[in-house]
Amino acid sequence: MSTLAKTPHQVHPARTFDVERVRRDFPVLHQKVHGKPLVYLDNAATTQKPLAVIETIDHYYRHDNSNIHRGVHTLSERATEAYEKVRVAAQKFLNAADSKEIIFVRGTTEGINLVAQSYGRKNVGSGDEVLITAMEHHSNIVPWQLLCGEKGAKLRVAPINDRGELLLEEFERLLGPKTRIVAVGHLSNALGTINPIREVVRMAHARNIPVLVDGAQAAPRMKVDVQELDCDFYAISGHKMYGPTGIGVLYGKTRLLETMPPYQGGGDMIASVTFEKTVYNRLPYKFEAGTPNIADTIGLGAAIEYLNELGLDEIEKHEAELLAYATSRVETIPGVRIVGTAREKAGVLSFVMDDIHPHDIGTILDNEGIAVRTGHHCAQPVMQRFNIPATARASFGLYNTRAEVDALVAGIHKVREVMG
């Protein structure tokens, strides 16, 4: 039998996006919760995994498990080849210029920390500034705060309007001679806002300031082209794009990666080691210390292949229709207010009910089999900006249906009924 960590489960693309067929690829969806069919609307937290991913990981451990980049034996060769194939798949997925610009990390959070600790510590000094936006996830705030705290630098925050849109003029005004890097989310996990990355990059590059993009929420929802965006770094998480947890990708432009010191030391990231001096490995291995998460990297490869076969254009269209439908239905429920009404928006429907706390909404919806996230969504400054403690958030994935939106709407009515 073939042993090269192939995808055992084949997806046969239909001419049009068929959500019922797609749902059959996800075993976890077919269960009842509290006696009701599961309605999984927490995709911004993590997505479910198609059989293609589950079986690929299973296959790897059954047939190919070995360490990579060392050993001349057959299993090591197979594992190495499968692992490196994913690098090329990720390069194509993001349209990076070269596969050495693809660094495997644990997820978006680690990708951002890598840039903050490596690029940031080298290039940000006392009195310098790092510019982020008011809609960032904690993972795109705290790594910069740590850096700024260590270096005596200042974290600047570009404001947003009441719709949850970045104020581009304010952003541009905050780009100053002291700004050393810009870090901005592509798609807000709390509000659904899609940021105008090309404009942000153009403004920053006009002042020779590099831009990191947190792409965790965008990668599963729209075609990302890092060369077209012209961003300098782009970080994504496997588990938010139907792949495994514990694996993600940091894209970086070669020119910048070459100048950056290693993030962590260990095996695989070296060319030679003596007690006097270590010569670091070339890109991308300089940033991949230690035995990596091989199985989940290969699982991520299966997720990328799955998304490619369905087509991100089709997925984007499907989710846009769902979001429009959900918005039109939820906004007409008395006492419900949608938080985050950007004109460019995807995937996320955050809402509050006038006198009912989101936590109570979450419990009652769960009792109806509906999984939503409630809380601050790791974006406390966003909650402060809208002067609310928390929201309930429905976030959509490629397998969600209009019937599930109807279930959500019925669930919200149930919340009102229970809470009086």
Place this chain on the structure above:
Amino acid sequence: MSELRELYQELILEHSKKPRNFRALESANHKAEGYNPLCGDHFTVYLELQDGAIKDIGFQGSGCAISKASASMMTQSLKGKTAAEAEELFTKFHDVVTGHAVGGEEKLGKLAVFSGVSEFPLRVKCATLAWHTLRAALRGEQEAVSTE
């Protein structure tokens, strides 16, 4: 649905909408802040302790129906109690909401209405937030308590 009704009993809903002793005590000589970073619930508990007893008690803050009702009913049940009695009541309350009670619920009085929480493990933190905060206030701890 019956489990939900057990959780959101009329008395709980009523207290969540009209919390009692929902005020900052000017006479407070002990106070503490508690928050649940997971859901953003945040309360301050104020105590006026005299000769080891709770002469007056109040709270302020925001949270879900369970946490707010729990705080409200806690303040009602503790007026006049000694610190030791308050600690004892918390232990009993904790046993009930976590489903570990082995009888003795009658001593809780109206607080027994929270027994439905035991079917919702994720909501135990909501029901006990005010109590943890109370304990910190009684013990004079300066740090804000967190349920995480």
